[in-house]
Amino acid sequence: QGLTYTLNTGAVMPALGLGTFESNNDSDKVAVKTAVKVALETGYRMIDVAYCYGNQKQVGEGLEEVFDSNLVKREDLFICGKLWNTFHRKELVQTGLDLTLEELGVDYLDLFIMHWPVAFQPGPDNYPQDANGEWLIDNVDYIETWLAMEKLLETGKVKAIGVSNFNIPKLERLLKAAHITPAVNQCELHPYLAQNELIRYCEERGIHMMAYSPLGGPKSPRTLDDPLIKVIADKHKRPLAQVMTSWAIQRGTSVIPKSANPERVKANFVHFELPQEDIDALNELGKKHHRRHCDSFDMWGVVTFDDDPKDSGH
Numbered sequence: 347q348g349l350t351y352t353l354n355t356g357a358v359m360p361a362l363g364l365g366t367f368e369s370n371n372d373s374d375k376v377a378v379k380t381a382v383k384v385a386l387e388t389g390y391r392m393i394d395v396a397y398c399y400g401n402q403k404q405v406g407e408g409l410e411e412v413f414d415s416n417l418v419k420r421e422d423l424f425i426c427g428k429l430w431n432t433f434h435r436k437e438l439v440q441t442g443l444d445l446t447l448e449e450l451g452v453d454y455l456d457l458f459i460m461h462w463p464v465a466f467q468p469g470p471d472n473y474p475q476d477a478n479g480e481w482l483i484d485n486v487d488y489i490e491t492w493l494a495m496e497k498l499l500e501t502g503k504v505k506a507i508g509v510s511n512f513n514i515p516k517l518e519r520l521l522k523a524a525h526i527t528p529a530v531n532q533c534e535l536h537p538y539l540a541q542n543e544l545i546r547y548c549e550e551r552g553i554h555m556m557a558y559s560p561l562g563g564p565k566s567p568r569t570l571d572d573p574l575i576k577v578i579a580d581k582h583k584r585p586l587a588q589v590m591t592s593w594a595i596q597r598g599t600s601v602i603p604k605s606a607n608p609e610r611v612k613a614n615f616v617h618f619e620l621p622q623e624d625i626d627a628l629n630e631l632g633k634k635h636h637r638r639h640c641d642s643f644d645m646w647g648v649v650t651f652d653d654d655p656k657d658s659g660h
């Protein structure tokens with residue numbers, strides 16, 4: 347289970363980590379602390395967090411307890427954090443990082459990624475909207491944000507920087523202006539949203555692709571409940587989730603399945619070698635179905651599907 351990828355920085359990252367996306371209620375916050383502890387006891391060494399999930403403090407408490415028990419040290423872990431949309435102005439990027447470090451109680455992140463190629467108006471509200479429910483978009487180019495993120499590398503507080511939810515036109519535009527190629531592009535990827543073109547594009551440029559919602563997310567009908575996934579899982583006597591994460595890892599992406607349930611956290615850590623016929627069948631699935639679980643794209647006007655009309659990259 348110790349499979350790793352090497353990033354374009356030379357850093358090594360585990361192929362499988364714990365996702366911590368949560369709703370904001372109190373029971374979930376307690377659950378995420380336990381999930382972090384169970385994950386690290388199980389052998390996970392990568393954790394994916396985000397400022398906007400509102401639970402970094404609880405993740406930090408889980409980390410602290412595990413560090414105190416001497417089970418793992420900070421340097422044994424690979425922690426991926428995200429710059430939230432309200433910190434996109436160049437003078438706010440460092441603050442966005444510092445708040446994350448403070449909440450987690452760590453000195454550095456192994457990877458810091460721009461959560462979305464969209465800026466929101468700065469302020470205490472993570473999701474600012476006007477009285478009519480219109481998003482308060484801030485007119486900040488993500489290039490400005492990226493160039494400020496590059497400077498964070500000099501502080502030693504981040505070991506690598508990357509992006510998330512970037513499609514090909516946006517990456518193309520970013521790469522023209524960047525001094526540093528993103529180490530990672532983290533996107534929604536699962537059999538119903540395979541994004542083969544984007545994966546090929548990133549692979550050719552040394553950008554590692556990380557799959558969020560590798561189980562297809564919680565909304566029904568769930569990708570996880572597709573009949574083909576059940577057939578393959580039954581054949582190998584494996585849980586459904588292991589089929590999906592194994593497929594993702596075999597296509598060269600890392601995965602961060604989210605679970606706040608200790609038994610599922612443990613089960614999700616296992617992956618196995620799928621035979622080519624099953625890989626082919628899962629690849630075919632995506633041609634029949636096309637479903638994105640994350641609806642922020644539509645809300646904020648971000649285009650990231652392979653087959654969406656090409657945007658200008660802006």
Ligand code: A2P
Pocket residue numbers: 365558559560561562563564570585587602603604605606607610611613614
């Ligand atoms: P829970 O936290 O109760 O386990 P994704 O990572 O694709 O976004 O999917 C996460 C969703 O899938 C969550 O609702 C999570 O719920 C659920 N989930 C996580 N692991 C499993 C599993 N092994 N089997 C079924 N559902 C799972």
